[in-house]
Amino acid sequence: MKPESAESYYARVAAATDDDGRLPVVDGSAMTWDIFPFEAAGLRLKPLQPMADTEPPRRGEDPATCWCATPGAERPGTIWRNDRWVLRLVEPSSLPLTLFLEPVAHHDLTGLTSELAAELGQLVVSVSGALEALPSVGRAHVAKYGDGAAHLHMFLFGRPARVPQLRGSPLQDWSECLPPVPADVLHANAAYVAGRVAVDMGGETVAPTAGS
Ligand SMILES: [Zn+2]
Incomplete structure (x- = not known):
């Protein structure tokens, strides 16, 4: 099996979002651990943004x-x-x-x-x-x-x-x-x-x- 493409990875993530484009807060994930700084109740993830065409440029690339x-x-x-x-x-x-x-x-x-x-x-x-x-x-x-x-x-x-x-x-x-x-x-x-x-x-x- 070949290594997965970026598009394939993103498609799987996008398929897991709800009608608002948000991923659920997964029960039992690190977000519910005692070391997570925020209380899970009322917490929601930002909607998933579209995939970028390329990696964003970085300072000093040249x-x-x-x-x-x-x-x-x-x-x-x-x-x-x-x-x-x-x-x-x-x-x-x-x-x-x-x-x-x-x-x-x-x-x-x-x-x-x-x-x-x-x-x-x-x-x-x-x-x-x-x-x-x-x-x-x-x-x-x-x-x-x-x-x-x-x-x-x-x-x-x-x-x-x-x-x-x-x-x-x-x-x-x-x-x-x-x-x-x-x-x-x-x-x-x-x-x-x-x-x-x-x-x-x-x-x-x-x-x-x-x-x-
Ligand atoms: Zn340098």
């Missing part, structure tokens, strides 16, 4: 228009770097730490060289270990979406410790409504993680600055 086309440009929120990778603080953040990990040169995940892919693996392990060493973090979450920008940017999230409701992927929805972590707390967390990564991986730490 490397000449990407941020990396400006040599030496400091990435905002940089807290650690070496010649090939930059670790950045996302600020403000409602989580103890939200970080981007990006290659300096223009690559998407699937275009990494073997050497960069190997180093990415080591970095993800190092940053995750540093995040989980923070007292306010229970687990490091790691994600790659790549739907908005073509230049690889891995997300690393510090999931707050000992708040079981915040486990799993629904953390992203919770985080939209959690209060922001004060800048000085965020910077102290970031400096700790950057220092640990420098011990593991070499490179240099960069002090986070207000408004970064």
Whole structure:
């Protein structure tokens, strides 16, 4: 059997919608788990939109228009770097730490060289270990979406410790409504993680600055 086409996948989803074009909230799905942020009663999905002719364009799809086309440009929120990778603080953040990990040169995940892919693996392990060493973090979450920008940017999230409701992927929805972590707390967390990564991986730490 051949891999399924995009049209075939979409047709099956569309066939499951009601007269308004909405999919049902499935009982027993993650939407009824204790970690889902919303009460299922009264909740409904948006109507299914028509299929797009092509994938939407992303920022920096043409490397000449990407941020990396400006040599030496400091990435905002940089807290650690070496010649090939930059670790950045996302600020403000409602989580103890939200970080981007990006290659300096223009690559998407699937275009990494073997050497960069190997180093990415080591970095993800190092940053995750540093995040989980923070007292306010229970687990490091790691994600790659790549739907908005073509230049690889891995997300690393510090999931707050000992708040079981915040486990799993629904953390992203919770985080939209959690209060922001004060800048000085965020910077102290970031400096700790950057220092640990420098011990593991070499490179240099960069002090986070207000408004970064
Ligand atoms: Zn780029």
